[in-house]
Amino acid sequence: MKMPAPDDALIARKGEIVRALSRIVPGEGVVSEAADLTPFESDGLSAYRQRPLAVVLPETTAQVAEVLRWCQANGVKVVPRGAGTSLSGGALPLADGVVVGLSKFNRVLEVDYANRCAVVQPGVTNLAITEAVQAAGFYYAPDPSSQIACTIGGNVAENSGGVHCLKYGLTTNNLLGCELVLMSGEIVRLGGKAMDADGYDLLGLVTGSEGLLGIVTEVTVRILPKPQTAQALLLGFPTVEAAGACVGDIISAGVITAGLEMMDNPAIRAAEAFVGAGYPVDAAALLIVELDGPEAECAELAGHVRALATQRGADFVRVSASEAERLAFWAGRKAAFPAVGRIAPDYFCMDGTIPRGKLPQVLARITELSAEHGLGVANVFHAGDGNLHPLILYDADNEGELERAEAFGADILRLCVAVGGVLTGEHGVGVEKRDLMGEMFDATDLACQQRVKCAFDPGLLLNPGKVFPVLHRCAELGRVHVHRGKLAFPELPRF
Amino acid sequence: MLDEAIRTLRPTTPQELCALVAEAGAGARHIEVIGGGTKRAIGSMDRVDQVVSTQRLDRIVDYSPDELVLTVQSGVRLADIERLTAARGQMLAFEPPNWTRLLASRGEPTIGGVLGANLSGPRRIRAGAARDHFLGFEAVSGRGEIFKAGGKVVKNVTGYDLMKLMAGSWGTLAILTEVTLKGLPAPRTELTLLLFGLPDVRASEVMTTAMNGPFDVSGAAHLPSYAARARPLKAEMAVTALRLEGFEASVAARAEALFAALRPFGRIDQLDGDHSREFWGQIREVDAFAGDPRPLWRLSLPPSAGWKGPHGLPGDALYDWAGGQAWLLSEEPVAKVRAVTAALGGHALCLRGQPAFGPREGALGALQGRVKAAFDPLGVLNPGRMEDAL
Numbered sequence: 001m002k003m004p005a006p007d008d009a010l011i012a013r014k015g016e017i018v019r020a021l022s023r024i025v026p027g028e029g030v031v032s033e034a035a036d037l038t039p040f041e042s043d044g045l046s047a048y049r050q051r052p053l054a055v056v057l058p059e060t061t062a063q064v065a066e067v068l069r070w071c072q073a074n075g076v077k078v079v080p081r082g083a084g085t086s087l088s089g090g091a092l093p094l095a096d097g098v099v100v101g102l103s104k105f106n107r108v109l110e111v112d113y114a115n116r117c118a119v120v121q122p123g124v125t126n127l128a129i130t131e132a133v134q135a136a137g138f139y140y141a142p143d144p145s146s147q148i149a150c151t152i153g154g155n156v157a158e159n160s161g162g163v164h165c166l167k168y169g170l171t172t173n174n175l176l177g178c179e180l181v182l183m184s185g186e187i188v189r190l191g192g193k194a195m196d197a198d199g200y201d202l203l204g205l206v207t208g209s210e211g212l213l214g215i216v217t218e219v220t221v222r223i224l225p226k227p228q229t230a231q232a233l234l235l236g237f238p239t240v241e242a243a244g245a246c247v248g249d250i251i252s253a254g255v256i257t258a259g260l261e262m263m264d265n266p267a268i269r270a271a272e273a274f275v276g277a278g279y280p281v282d283a284a285a286l287l288i289v290e291l292d293g294p295e296a297e298c299a300e301l302a303g304h305v306r307a308l309a310t311q312r313g314a315d316f317v318r319v320s321a322s323e324a325e326r327l328a329f330w331a332g333r334k335a336a337f338p339a340v341g342r343i344a345p346d347y348f349c350m351d352g353t354i355p356r357g358k359l360p361q362v363l364a365r366i367t368e369l370s371a372e373h374g375l376g377v378a379n380v381f382h383a384g385d386g387n388l389h390p391l392i393l394y395d396a397d398n399e400g401e402l403e404r405a406e407a408f409g410a411d412i413l414r415l416c417v418a419v420g421g422v423l424t425g426e427h428g429v430g431v432e433k434r435d436l437m438g439e440m441f442d443a444t445d446l447a448c449q450q451r452v453k454c455a456f457d458p459g460l461l462l463n464p465g466k467v468f469p470v471l472h473r474c475a476e477l478g479r480v481h482v483h484r485g486k487l488a489f490p491e492l493p494r495f
Numbered sequence: 496m497l498d499e500a501i502r503t504l505r506p507t508t509p510q511e512l513c514a515l516v517a518e519a520g521a522g523a524r525h526i527e528v529i530g531g532g533t534k535r536a537i538g539s540m541d542r543v544d545q546v547v548s549t550q551r552l553d554r555i556v557d558y559s560p561d562e563l564v565l566t567v568q569s570g571v572r573l574a575d576i577e578r579l580t581a582a583r584g585q586m587l588a589f590e591p592p593n594w595t596r597l598l599a600s601r602g603e604p605t606i607g608g609v610l611g612a613n614l615s616g617p618r619r620i621r622a623g624a625a626r627d628h629f630l631g632f633e634a635v636s637g638r639g640e641i642f643k644a645g646g647k648v649v650k651n652v653t654g655y656d657l658m659k660l661m662a663g664s665w666g667t668l669a670i671l672t673e674v675t676l677k678g679l680p681a682p683r684t685e686l687t688l689l690l691f692g693l694p695d696v697r698a699s700e701v702m703t704t705a706m707n708g709p710f711d712v713s714g715a716a717h718l719p720s721y722a723a724r725a726r727p728l729k730a731e732m733a734v735t736a737l738r739l740e741g742f743e744a745s746v747a748a749r750a751e752a753l754f755a756a757l758r759p760f761g762r763i764d765q766l767d768g769d770h771s772r773e774f775w776g777q778i779r780e781v782d783a784f785a786g787d788p789r790p791l792w793r794l795s796l797p798p799s800a801g802w803k804g805p806h807g808l809p810g811d812a813l814y815d816w817a818g819g820q821a822w823l824l825s826e827e828p829v830a831k832v833r834a835v836t837a838a839l840g841g842h843a844l845c846l847r848g849q850p851a852f853g854p855r856e857g858a859l860g861a862l863q864g865r866v867k868a869a870f871d872p873l874g875v876l877n878p879g880r881m882e883d884a885l
Binding site: 112113114115116137138158159161165166169170172173182186187188189190192193194195196197198199200201202203204205207208209225226227228248251252254255256293294295296297299300301353354355356357382385386387420421422423424425426427428429433437440441444445446447448449451452454455456467478 | 559561564584613623626627636640642643646647651652653654656658663664679681683707708709710711741742744749797819820840844852853857859860862865866869870872881
């Protein structure tokens with residue numbers, strides 16, 4: 001993975017840049033000493049590290065606007081950062097760029113129960129939104145595993161998901177509005193408390209744009225009344241195929257589960273060794289099925305799912321009888337990443353989505369690839385929506401293993417695309433999958449996306465080096481390739 | 496744009512369509528883009544040289560009910576998709592309306608048109624809008640280039656979410672040629688609770704109570720007496736309606752709980768099965784306001800403020816989306832309707848009457864203009880549409 005070559009002239013101007021930023025955000029708003037910059041060197045994708053030129057921590061929208069305006073006028077690149085939990089390197093700094101951290105935007109501004117929404121600053125954590133509204137019986141639905149740390153601003157940038165998103169959607173389906181600062185320093189409000197806005201749906205466009213289009217300084221999220229009850233089933237299967245078929249059966253039966261997770265045997269063993277959740281360590285695959293709603297609904301559907309699982313040969317069936325038991329069922333899955341972290345010094349978490357029907361074929365091929373690359377792998381899977389998280393095990397201290405892990409990961413993602421899936425279901429492209437974008441999109445597709453970038457940030461100063469494998473100048477992209485007398489398809493019949 | 500002398504071209508392949516757009520761009524000509532042409536009454540546009548319909552891009556590409564995914568060409572008729580999914584116990588959960596009676600239009604809505612206008616019915620409050628079920632597409636941009644975005648799986652964040660941008664862009668950025676949508680299981684059963692004679696503010700409280708409890712309401716509408724007395728309902732007084740859908744045991748349990756929560760608001764009646772379906776079809780199509788000669792507005796507002804919009808604007812109203820979508824028949828001046836709506840934190844679309852869309856203003860308006868130019872720099876597609884008030 002290579003980042004764009006840093007501009008030495010900019011790095012030489014560090015003193016001037018720090019002074020200018022300090023004038024905009026006085027006090028302790030600018031971090032510039034090498035030792036103080038270390039915590040900002042990487043995000044959740046810790047395989048890649050880069051010390052930024054400086055970090056600025058504004059407290060107001062006006063300061064964010066002023067910082068961006070100054071950076072644009074002076075050609076300084078900017079990397080936005082929330083909690084720094086991105087798994088795709090979305091917040092990886094640039095040697096010649098300034099990190100704009102939103103950690104001081106940490107207030108819940110308004111909870112509006114009558115309109116079922118909350119207005120929050122981008123540095124508020126995902127879980128803190130639920131905590132702010134749960135006493136009134138509400139919650140914020142998207143629940144990425146990092147929800148105790150990750151911020152809503154980062155969730156907007158990455159369009160984060162979670163285990164409940166088959167039923168309740170990703171971030172984009174749970175937003176009503178935001179305030180966005182453009183690289184020019186202009187401040188725009190997208191959406192509000194109504195269910196749609198006038199003009200193009202720029203809120204939808206900005207969500208998941210990975211910090212390339214603007215910096216979000218306020219977010220209005222939809223909150224939902226908490227379901228009355230939730231119940232979970234643990235289902236162990238002797239084969240991956242049987243577990244996969246059972247998922248298909250559940251969905252075909254018209255049951256949209258609140259959560260539907262699968263773990264393969266290595267992941268089951270790692271999780272069980274770590275938290276002792278009572279998982280069947282000999283099962284080839286384990287399903288965790290969560291149902292929520294009124295008690296009558298959970299009971300009816302749990303019986304239904306249990307019968308379907310038994311028909312598919314499940315040899316381990318548990319239905320949670322209490323809230324404590326339901327949480328215990330989830331404990332292993334929620335701890336799957338750290339559990340895997342115990343059995344290998346490092347791991348890479350992949351994030352492709354596949355048509356669910358291709359699961360046995362894809363898992364079989366991943367096993368082969370594991371042997372070919374000489375690296376272990378454990379698979380956890382949001383089975384309901386086809387989002388696969390293979391965890392590639394490696395040791396960065398061993399010469400060449402990081403590169404082998406990267407190559408293994410790239411092969412898995414190519415496989416996902418080849419079977420009709422996509423590179424990333426919820427973690428984002430970032431730097432991690434940037435160079436694979438060509439597997440899914442051709443040059444024309446990518447040019448269309450990059451022209452959107454140009455509409456927001458014509459100088460390409462906001463988070464460069466992420467998402468797009470090649471940076472085209474906007475002037476070059478803007479040319480109209482249609483010329484008088486020269487048709488795109490001269491051979492086609494006319495009307 | 497309704498000049499019948501202008502030829503309507505109906506390409507049969509994306510490549511033919513692409514060639515048409517490229518030629519138009521090269522010849523500085525302008526194209527009106529339509530599917531079935533059923534929403535042409537909404538808004539106006541500058542003079543065009545050609546009308547291009549996607550109607551003959553009418554192939555069902557792939558339907559995998561087990562994957563909850565449907566891929567079709569954009570000219571496939573909405574009615575055909577509804578039949579196709581219903582046969583497998585599924586549906587487009589956003590419950591798209593036709594509005595053909597409302598707009599007195601001829602023809603059959605296409606899925607491309609539904610997405611282009613981001614049309615969503617009463618279930619929008621629970622299931623999301625058309626844009627939330629739009630997974631991927633291929634299209635021809637105003638530059639005369641075929642491009643794609645998104646994917647054919649239900650969960651995907653690869654690249655910008657251009658589906659959101661296309662949904663509700665009224666054909667001004669690109670012409671969709673193939674679209675992938677999420678299908679969801681259709682509910683086994685449905686039931687509607689009705690309350691009568693409530694003033695608007697009280698009805699708003701009823702809808703908030705229902706939405707804020709664990710009842711999983713999938714439709715919340717209020718018809719003040721004018722709308723309730725109109726065809727086809729012809730009720731004697733105002734009607735407030737709440738829909739529950741799902742598995743039988745669940746609907747029964749939630750109905751009992753909701754009944755108890757709403758008892759303080761008065762007598763409660765119940766509509767079952769087909770009667771419930773028929774009622775919500777009428778809400779979805781805004782049938783009460785079909786055939787009325789007055790200008791028709793759709794106000795999108797914070798739900799609890801919904802009833803306030805029409806109260807500042809003399810006329811007759813009907814509320815869907817728990818108040819978030821207010822339909823208004825009113826002769827009030829355009830500027831006043833927009834000002835009252837904006838002051839409440841919403842926006843207004845004029846369905847019958849002009850101009851349809853709000854003005855593009857300030858930094859946001861300029862940004863919208865740059866986004867248009869990114870896809871259609873020569874202004875080939877639907878020139879002037881969505882820019883009425885400029």
